[in-house]
Every structure is written in C-alpha cells, then in structure tokens.
Amino acid sequence: MGSAFETRALVIGIGNLLRGDDGVGRFVAQRLAGRNIPGVRVLEHEGEMTWLMEAWAGADAVFVVDAVSSKSTTGTVRRFDAAQQTLEGQSLRNSSHAFGLREAVELARAWNRLPRRLIIYGIVGKSFDLGAELSPRVRQAVPRVADRIAAELSANQLPSKERIQRKLA
C-alpha cells in the first residue's frame, strides 16, 4: 500500500521470554501481530534503550508493553502516557542491561524526540525467575491489554487509504 495516509503506528512488546512474567510484553505483541491490523507494525525486543529510540523514530503513535515490578496485585495493568507522565525509576522492570525503556523515554523527552503519542502499558508481574512461565494472572492480562491497545489504535488511527476505500465502498 505505502500510502501517505497510512498511520505510522507501532506496537513494541518488551521483555525476556525466558524470565517468567518479564516476557509478558512480548506475548501481548505476538497476540496483536496475529491480528494483522492494517498500518500497524508490531515488534518484539529485549528493550535496549538505543534500539527503542531508533525503532520509534518517525512513528506517529507508539504503544509499548512491558512488565512492571511492583507491590500491586499481580496482573494489574497500568497505562502511562509519556507526554503527561515521567517514568519513575523503579516502577518499570529494568531490562537485563543498564539502559532500558525508562531511559529511552526520558532521554527522548530531554532531547525533544518523543513520538507524538507514546503510550506505555505496564503489567505487574510476580515471578521473574529464569525459566518460569507466565503467572496465571499475568497470562489473563495478555488478551485484555491486547484488546485495549487494539481499541486505542482504531480510535486514534489517522485515515488510512484502506479505511477510506472501505468507507467509500
């Protein structure tokens, strides 16, 4: 298609699939990828800072999903609007290396490089042990978060060529 009307929307699932609930962001991304939403790119990654900043450069709307380490109930879903809120150091689970999502967001903010719309979904995890599976409550959150992002994507989508054509038909 490659139309100028296409929304440059991006979903990024962050995490390590080998560390229990840490991988939840990637499960959400996989679920959304399976839906083949037009005009939406879905990526999975470990969440390294410079990769994130490059991945979202030029995108209009970006949704990032990551695990959260918090005392809240396992499976709780938090939504951050990066334009409105600063990411706290301890809230988002740190990636396995020193610089991850929080640093990517705050560096981008410092340098005025934040995407126009950057929404972060954090899912409170319980076990981040090597080789662990998703906790039941975290697993239950996966379709819920995928649905919410899909809804946001359709509500906020700029008119894509396909949509216009569909409307006209």
Added chain:
Amino acid sequence: MKSKTIKVDYLARVEGEGSLIVKIQGRRLTDVKLKIFEPPRFFEAFLRGRKFSEVPDITARICGICPVAYQMSACHAIEDAFGVKVEGPLRELRRLLYCGEWIESHALHVYMLHAPDFLGYEDALSMAKDHAEAVQRGLRIKKTGNEIVNVLGGREIHPINVRVGGFYRIPRKQEFAGIIENLKWARDAAIETVRWVSGFSFPGFERDYEFVALRHPQEYPFNEGRLLSNKGLDIDIREYEQHFVEEHVQHSNALHSRLKERGPYFVGPLARYNLNFDRLSPLAQETARDSGLGSVCRNPFQSIIVRGVELVYACDEALRILEKFALPDSPAKELEPRVGTGYGCTEAPRGILYHRYRIDERGLVLDAKIVPPTSQNQKTIENDLWQFVQANMDSPKDALQRQCEQAIRNYDPCISCATHFLKLEIERNEEAQELGKNS
C-alpha cells in the same frame, strides 16, 4: 557503640549485584568490603560433559556486555588443546569482532556510566539534558561497535557466529560497507571523546600497582601475547595458574584472584595502556599525548581517558582490518578433537580473561576454569578504597560516598549482566565523629 548507616538502594551504573561497606570509627577506617552477592553461577561446573563446540556459546552467556571476550578466550583455549592455530584473514576478523566489543563497551562506560561522576550528575539521564551533544556522540560511537558485532557476530548481544576454528559464516564485503563510513566518523568522535574527558578534574590519587596485561610482539593486545607486569612477571599464558591463585573470601561470591608472590594486581585498560603504549597506533598515541597523558598513567580515575584512547585505537584498528579485508578460504579451520588441556587468555574490555579446558578423546569437556577480569580487580578496588577514604576522611559524607562509587567505577566492574544494583553503606561512629554532622 552507635554507628551511622547510609544506604543507596538504587544505582544503575555497575553491572551485577554488589554492595560496598565502609566502616569508620572515630577518625579510623576499620573496614572496607566490596561485597558481591550476585549468586554463584556454576558455569565451570555445567561446562563439564559438554561438547567442545558448545563452549563458546555457553560461556558467551556469562556476560551481555563482553560475550565476545568469552567466545574468544574459549576458542583460543580449545584450539590450543587441539594444537590448532587460526591465522590470516580469520585471525584478522577475530580482532575486528573484538574491536566491535571494545567500542560498545568503552563508549557505554565512558559516556553513560562514568562521565556523570565527573560532571556531578546522578546518572546519564540527568547529564543528557545539559550535555546532549556529548551523550548523543557516545551513543552513536557505541552503535558503531554494535554494528560490527551484529554483522560479524550475527547479532548484537551474545553473538552466534563464532565457532572454534573461526566463524560459521563470513559476511560479504558489501555487508561491511556502511560500517567503514561509520567507523571513520567514530574514530574522529573517539578523538573528541579523549579531548572531552581529559578536561574533567581528577582526584590526585595514585598507588604503586602491579599492572598485568597481555603483550604481543607487534600488536596492541586482543587475543594473544605473553602475560606481563610492570613488576617482572613475564610468562606464557599456560603458566597462569602457577603464578595466580583464586581465593574464596567470606563477603564475596566472586573469588578473589591474586598473584601468589605479590598479592593484588590490576587488569584492564590502564594495565594494557601502561604495558603496551608503544603498540598503540600512531593516531592513538598522538591522541593520548595531546590529552596530556604520558605513556604511563597510575591514576585509576584517569582510566576514563585511557578508555577514550582505546576507543580511538579500536576504531583505527577496525578500519585497518576492513580496508584490507580479504576473504578467508573457508569460514573456519578444520579441526580434530584430541585429548589435552588448552589455555586461552584474551583482553576483555575490563582486562584479561583466562580460560582453561581439559578435553577428552570424544571432544567433551572434563573440567573448566574461567577467571574473569572483575574477580582479578576486586582486591585492588578494595585497597583503592582503603587509601581513598583514609585520605578523604574529612569530606562530607555524601561527597565521600559519591567518590567511593566513582572509585569503584574506575574499574568498570562487571559483576554480571543479570541485574544492576550497588548498595552502599558507610557506617560511622557518631560520637567520635564530626562527619556525622554532614549526614
């Protein structure tokens, strides 16, 4: 007796789980312990029974920052056991891969981990607002290193293209095309890095260290050489265990390594530089001289300048290799497993990384020994802190604490790449201590 304790619960500028405890009673420093509570990882144990060909990929998982070093030391050790020597273009490509890792690792440490200490920032994020150009430069240099590891190693972290005897696949020349242009930029940016960091102010601090590094007849060391020190050590790497010993200390899950004859020693960029200044490329030497650095530097706080000089060297060396890139006849040298013991020692970004494997007739590992740079520097770090705290006893507590952390970061300790906490405690006796007023 009362004592005061300060805790820093979150500090993201060392690799791995560790803490520092400094105890001061009155005006007397009574204890300094660098505690490493990162759990033991048992890599040496679970290498037993594995096939020799799996070793580079298994040991690479020890570290996400310097996997190439683990792969290189492992390959060299196993090739040594099999009586094989990898030469020519394959050897050059190994050096190129190592350049990539040094560039990544040093750029990260100089700009994101260590510079904030010198400029008075809590972390790289807060520094990035005021020093946007510098931080962007650092990240772009790092990216150039990542590109080399990505193209030649197959991916950026834990590369998958390295095998005993060489590589699984040799990238085509055109895959490196973009990297050459980026490296030319990065080399200039590395020179700028040295200018930038040499303008920082450095605590006047020196000790009579024993520096240990590889030394090669022609090259600044990556993969090969004899082990030398400034105090007379000059050995083949096979003799490593005759001269160095690892000891368990109660407060650390990482073994402390020391020279049997003389005790603690110092590995890493400063050691390499001091023992190999004459092996740096002319450009790297000139950059060092222009920055005011002599051919010997004993101030560990100035290791940030030396890392900058090594960045220049790594870019320069990578360009030299790429500009005369020749395709090897095959991606790897053929080899036949044979019974034996092999030794490997290469220069990881943080210093020498020693591997030794005993292999049976089926090519299975009977036992393994791995000595990473950080365990070799642990005692030297503690000794630095003893001297530093004693000399700066009157500093306000917060300042002293920050400087202790900075002194640890001189060594870019890589406790592991799994998590990154440093908990720091300074205990002081309040009654006899005026310092308490500042806390």
